[in-house]
Amino acid sequence: MEREDGPKGLQALLERIETLRSLPTLPHILLRLIELCNRPENGLQEIARLINQDPALSERVLRLVNSAFYSLKQKITTIGEALLLLGLEAVKNIAISSSVYQVFQGPPARHGLDLKNFWWHSVRCGVIARRLAVKTAYASPDEAFLAGLMHDIGKILLWSSFRREYAGTGGGLPAAERRLGLTHAEAGAWLIGRWQLPTFLPDAVRYHHEAVERIVVSFPLVRLVFAANLLAGEGGLPAAVQALGLAARDLESLRAEAEEEARQIAGSLDIQVAPAAPGPVERAKEEALARLVRDYSQLAGISEGFIKAARREEVLEALRRGLALLFDLASTRWFRLEGAWLVGEAAAGCGELRVPCQESSGLLGRSLARGEVLDSFSPLAAPSLYDEQLARLLGAQGILCLPLRAEGQGLGVLAAGIRVRDHAGLAARETLLGLLADQASLALFALITQERQAERIREERLGSASALARRVVHEARNPLGIISNYLSILSGKLRQDASMQEDLRIVREEIRRVSQIISELSSFSTPGPAARETVDLNALLADLGRISREPLWESSRIRLQLALDPQVPPLESEKDRLKQVFLNLLKNAAEAMPSGGELGLQTRLLP
Structure with missing residues (x-):
């Protein structure tokens, strides 16, 4: 692909780069990051330490936190601050989406990019830049580390955006950059510049291949990254001495210490920095990453079952x-x-x-x-x-x-x-087992919580209804009491009339039953044990026949015939509920005889 001369050609290249979704990361780091995210007890500090060791992940995290979505007043320049704002789930999404993208794109080494060597050089440059910052009393060693780590980010940016052009170009990345007319330093500086950070970090990336004569008259961060890049490669010591004004002996010692620190970082991630060609460990990590992506894809389908579940x-x-x-x-x-x-x-x-x-x-x-x-x-x-x-x-x-x-x-x-x-x-696959259990646990816990809330609401409603019933009972008892008092007065006036005394007794009994029914309303939410007593069944039925004569029988032309066996003994039962049962039977029978007739009610003691 030949780049057109002028701003329009450059703009076309940058627009193509802008469509890139993800930069490749070593599978060792992606696997470790997903593992840490699935175990929150590890804390954000360890996750930040891991992301700090990879330029592609660092770029994604800082790009996201400084994007318009978060609209922060102050730009974020450290991974630790970014993670506090993004949270664990956002970092996990970055790791998983990067894994999916990388698996479907295929390992970078198969397409002309030695990602392991790129990572190794970037980490060494970052460690050296931080140590140089400390030695020269630079105000922010962490910023120097980030700049050193990100100084070559333009290489994988160009490779990922123009993979086909790179594959068809002899001479590797330098030849492809010459053909494109865009260097990795320019591309990296453009990318970091989009974060709009109030630092010289984009300049440190842009000028890390500049002539040493120009570097000596630049601001400290640019000189630190320039020297770190030289010291992380072969040779370059004289130019680093000239750029920083430090003794060659001190720089050699610093480079050796940084080399050991970088090797410890690689060892902690099970990354073999030699040989250059992918070995068994690298292939195993690639296969593990592909397997993890497949597992996550299947897990997503199973998760739908948890979401839709309405019962335990x-x-x-x-x-x-x-x-x-x-x-x-x-x-x-x-x-x-x-x-x-x-x-x-x-x-x-x-x-x-x-x-x-x-x-x-x-x-x-x-x-x-x-x-x-x-x-x-x-x-x-x-x-x-x-x-x-x-x-x-x-x-x-x-x-x-x-x-x-x-x-x-x-x-x-x-x-x-x-x-x-x-x-x-x-x-x-214990991690995947744990993820499956976590999703099931949350779904089950949500249903249990819903059930408890529903039960609590039901109890609250019953409590409210019970309080209303108690007020109704209180108001209803007053007129019932007045009626009972007048019945007592009437009974005194009609003392000599036996027939009226019997009628008044039945009315008083029904008023007592109404009062009992009303009382039960106030405790319907927590009904107590029923009271049992001795009941004369024949007398109960005789009372029912008497009080229902006019409303049920005479108005419907129904004649009630009672045949009550005097040998029937008293029963142990709930008198009021037993009376209600027989009253319901009589009412149902009357409704079934619209033309009137004779209705018999008989008791008998069976041997």
């Missing part, structure tokens, strides 16, 4: 589906936490399984208490008799325990049957 059983079913799909674990049993016990689903012939939720009881209790995935074949597993019996129940040689915890609360453990040969593969 549906969450557990989605979890079982995930274990079967991702890990080929088909035989499982759920143990929910109930107080001090883990209660398992009923098994044929032995009912519910109950295991004490204690570490000493075996893998189930230990897994939930520690929040760790445990299995029977780990070196320090020490399975208990509970575990061995459960393994046989699941038709397996051992068990794997997947604890479900959320918001510091234990929810239960899903036990899966496994074979001895499954152990190594499951141990290698």
Whole structure:
């Protein structure tokens, strides 16, 4: 691709670069970053330390935090500050999206970019720049490290944007840059300049290949990165001495110390800095990254089941589906936490399984208490008799325990049957197992919280209704009391009339029953035990026939015939509820006889 001369040609190149979504990162670092993000207890400090060791990740994080989306008044220049603002989830998204992009693009080494050597040179330059900053009393050694780390970012920027042009060019990157008419220093400075940082960091990137005669009359950060780049390569010592005015002996000593520090960084990430060609470790990391991306893709599909679940059983079913799909674990049993016990689903012939939720009881209790995935074949597993019996129940040689915890609360453990040969593969994918458990835990916890909130709302509504009922009862008792008093006065005036006294007795009894029904309204949310008493069934039915004669029988032309056996003994029952039952029967019978007729009501003592 030949670049047109002039600003328009340069602008076309920069517009093409601007469409780039992600820069490649060593798989060792991406795998480690995802691992750290999945274990929040490691803290942001360790994550910041890791991102600080990779130019591509540093660029993505600083670009995001300084973007218009966050609209910060002050620009952020350190990874630590950026992570505090972005949060763990944003960093995890960066790591996963970078992994997906890189897997689908293919390893950079297969397309002409030696990413490992690029990373190694960038880290050494950053470490040297920081040490030079300390030695020369520069105000911000961290800024010097970032500038040194990012000084060659334009190389992978150009390679990622113009991969086809680079592949068809002999002579490597320098030849491709000459053909494009855009150097990696210019491209890197343009990229960092878009962050609009109030520093000379873009200039340090732009001028790191400038002639030493011009560098000696530049600001300190530019001179530090220029010298660090020379010292991180072969030779370059005289020009570094001229740029900084330091003794060659001091610079040699500083370079050796920086080399050792950089090797320690590489070793901590399992990165072999030699040989240059990708070795078994590099290929294994590439394969592990590809496997992780595939796992995440499958996990995304399973997550949909957790999101849609409306009941606890549906969450557990989605979890079982995930274990079967991702890990080929088909035989499982759920143990929910109930107080001090883990209660398992009923098994044929032995009912519910109950295991004490204690570490000493075996893998189930230990897994939930520690929040760790445990299995029977780990070196320090020490399975208990509970575990061995459960393994046989699941038709397996051992068990794997997947604890479900959320918001510091234990929810239960899903036990899966496994074979001895499954152990190594499951141990290698423990992070994915943990992610699956975390998603199930959050979904289950959300449903439990919803259920508790619904129960609390129901209780609050019942409480409000009960308070209203108590007010109604209080207001209704006043007129009932007045009616009872007048009945007593009327009874005194009609003392000599036996028939009226019987009628008044029945009315008083019904008023008492109404009062009892109203009283029960005030305690309907928490009904108490029913009061039983001795009931004369014949007398109760006779009273019902008398009080219902006019409203039910005479108006409907129904004749009620009572045949009450005097041998029927008194019953132990709830008088008011028994009376209501017979009253409902009589009403239903009357409604079924629209043309009138004869209705019989009979009692009899059976032998």
